Amino acid sequence: MLQRFLLFYFILIFASTNTFAQDGTCVSGNCQNGYGRFEWHSGEEYIGNFSNGKMNGYGVFYWQNKRKFIGGWKKGKMDGEGILFYENGQIKKGIWKANTFVRLLRNDFSLSRENIQHGEHELLQMLVDRPALADIVQKDDLIWQWVLYKLAGEDVQSPIYWQANSNKNFPIPTGVNAVHAYPTPKSEGRVWVADDITSEEMWAGIVYELHNIKNGPEFQKIERDAKYFACSRKDYIMRYARLEYKAAQETAIFYRTIWLPYCQSKGIKPQPQLWFYYLPDTFEKWAKGFNDPSSYPWHPYSGYYDQIVKDVVKNY
Incomplete structure (x- = not known):
C-alpha cells in the first residue's frame, strides 16, 4: 500500500x-x-x-x-x-x-553469497511471521527468487531487513498494508506487510515496497525541502504521490510480466486490482482522483508535513 x-x-x-x-x-x-x-x-x-x-x-x-x-x-x-x-x-x-550511535559502517556492496544468504534468511523469517505468504509462493519459486535478491540489496546496494511489527523506531501509519524504510547512515532498509490481509495482498504489498524503496533518495530530498520551507504542503504531498505513482507503474509491470504468468502456471486466479493493473497512464490523470482530503495522498502526508513544520519552528 x-x-x-x-x-x-x-x-x-x-x-x-x-x-x-x-x-x-x-x-x-x-x-x-x-x-x-x-x-x-x-x-x-x-x-x-x-x-x-x-x-x-x-x-x-x-x-x-x-x-x-x-x-x-x-x-x-x-x-x-x-x-x-x-x-x-x-x-x-x-x-x-x-555511547551514542553515530552511523553504520557498510562494506562495498556486491551480491555476495553472504548478502544472498541474508535475503533468504529474511524471506524465511517473513514466512514464519506471515505464514499466509506460503499459500501462493513456495521456496525457490520464481517470485521467491525475485524477492530474495531485492532483500539481498540488488537495487539499493544495501541489504534490506524484514520488519515483523511496529515499534518506536519503525512506526506504521494507520490504514496501510505495507511500509518500507530506506537505508540511511544510521539505519538499515526495512520492509513490513500487514498480517490481516490475504496472501496475494501481502505479496503485492511486498513487491510494491521493494519497488518504492528505490525512491529513497528522492523521498529524503522532499523531507529536506520541507524542513527548509522550500515546498508547500501541496507540493510536498504531490511530490510524494508522484514517486509512489512510479513505484505503482513498476508494480503493474511486474504483475503483467511475472505475477500473472506465474499464477497461470500454478492454476491460481489473480486479483489485478491489487497490482495497480488499472493505473491511469499518466500521473496527472491519476491525481485527478485525489479529491477527498481525508484519504490518500492527503492522508497521511498532510499530517507528516505539518509535523515537520512544527518541529522546525519548535527548534528554531
Missing part, C-alpha cells in the same frame, strides 16, 4: 558505572590501568583495556541478555568503531560517540 518513506534513528544508551569497586569485582588482570576482566554484581562483564579505572581502548562488554559490544571505549563509554551483537542474532557495525 502507498506509504510515507520513513526515516528512523537508533540511539543506544548504555548505563555504566565508573565506580567498579562498589558494583563488582576485577576478577583478573589490571582493571585500573591495563588489561583486565571486570564482572558486575548485576551480571554484566567487560574484558579489555582500562585507564584510570574506566573502560578505555579496545574491549568486549557482555550484557545479561546475551547482547554484546566489541570495539572502542573511551572514559567508560562506547566510543569509536565497534560491532553490536543483538540477542536475536542481528549485527550492527558502526561508529559510536560517548
Whole structure:
C-alpha cells in the first residue's frame, strides 16, 4: 500500500558505572590501568583495556541478555568503531560517540553469497511471521527468487531487513498494508506487510515496497525541502504521490510480466486490482482522483508535513 518513506534513528544508551569497586569485582588482570576482566554484581562483564579505572581502548562488554559490544571505549563509554551483537542474532557495525550511535559502517556492496544468504534468511523469517505468504509462493519459486535478491540489496546496494511489527523506531501509519524504510547512515532498509490481509495482498504489498524503496533518495530530498520551507504542503504531498505513482507503474509491470504468468502456471486466479493493473497512464490523470482530503495522498502526508513544520519552528 502507498506509504510515507520513513526515516528512523537508533540511539543506544548504555548505563555504566565508573565506580567498579562498589558494583563488582576485577576478577583478573589490571582493571585500573591495563588489561583486565571486570564482572558486575548485576551480571554484566567487560574484558579489555582500562585507564584510570574506566573502560578505555579496545574491549568486549557482555550484557545479561546475551547482547554484546566489541570495539572502542573511551572514559567508560562506547566510543569509536565497534560491532553490536543483538540477542536475536542481528549485527550492527558502526561508529559510536560517548555511547551514542553515530552511523553504520557498510562494506562495498556486491551480491555476495553472504548478502544472498541474508535475503533468504529474511524471506524465511517473513514466512514464519506471515505464514499466509506460503499459500501462493513456495521456496525457490520464481517470485521467491525475485524477492530474495531485492532483500539481498540488488537495487539499493544495501541489504534490506524484514520488519515483523511496529515499534518506536519503525512506526506504521494507520490504514496501510505495507511500509518500507530506506537505508540511511544510521539505519538499515526495512520492509513490513500487514498480517490481516490475504496472501496475494501481502505479496503485492511486498513487491510494491521493494519497488518504492528505490525512491529513497528522492523521498529524503522532499523531507529536506520541507524542513527548509522550500515546498508547500501541496507540493510536498504531490511530490510524494508522484514517486509512489512510479513505484505503482513498476508494480503493474511486474504483475503483467511475472505475477500473472506465474499464477497461470500454478492454476491460481489473480486479483489485478491489487497490482495497480488499472493505473491511469499518466500521473496527472491519476491525481485527478485525489479529491477527498481525508484519504490518500492527503492522508497521511498532510499530517507528516505539518509535523515537520512544527518541529522546525519548535527548534528554531
